[in-house]
Amino acid sequence: MATLHLHSFSPFTDTRLASGLRILSSGDGVLLCGDAVYALQPGCAIREQLVELTSTCEVIALAEDLESRGIDSLPATIRSIDYAQFVEACARYDRTNTWL
Structure with a gap:
């Protein structure tokens, strides 16, 4: 069952995004909103990690x-x-997991 993981906290002040990325399964998704989008700033290591994940996850x-x-x-x-x-x-994923 594929899960969409919703993240809204900055990866620079919180560890939830890093924790969430460690438990992803193939076919899962990661949706960044709020301050979590700071992970996509050019030059960030977490951005490169997210790019690598796109081979198995959305x-x-x-x-x-x-x-x-x-x-x-x-x-x-x-x-x-x-x-x-x-x-x-x-709606497309079997489950959603919000990292509160």
């Missing part, structure tokens, strides 16, 4: 949060989504 980020935080350059394998696509992604 990695997506909420466009509004990317824009509000000034992140305008994404790797080709990571896509930004709007709120309607956010809902669609949640």
Whole structure:
């Protein structure tokens, strides 16, 4: 059963994203929103880790949060989504896990 992991905390002030990435299974998804999109800043090690994950997992980020935080350059394998696509992604996976 594939799980969509929702992350909203900055990877620079919190360990939830790093913990969540360690338990991913093939076919899972990672959705970055809120301050978690800071993980996609160019030059960050966590960004490279997320890019590597795209070979077995979907990695997506909420466009509004990317824009509000000034992140305008994404790797080709990571896509930004709007709120309607956010809902669609949640419905597409068997489960969702929000890292509170």
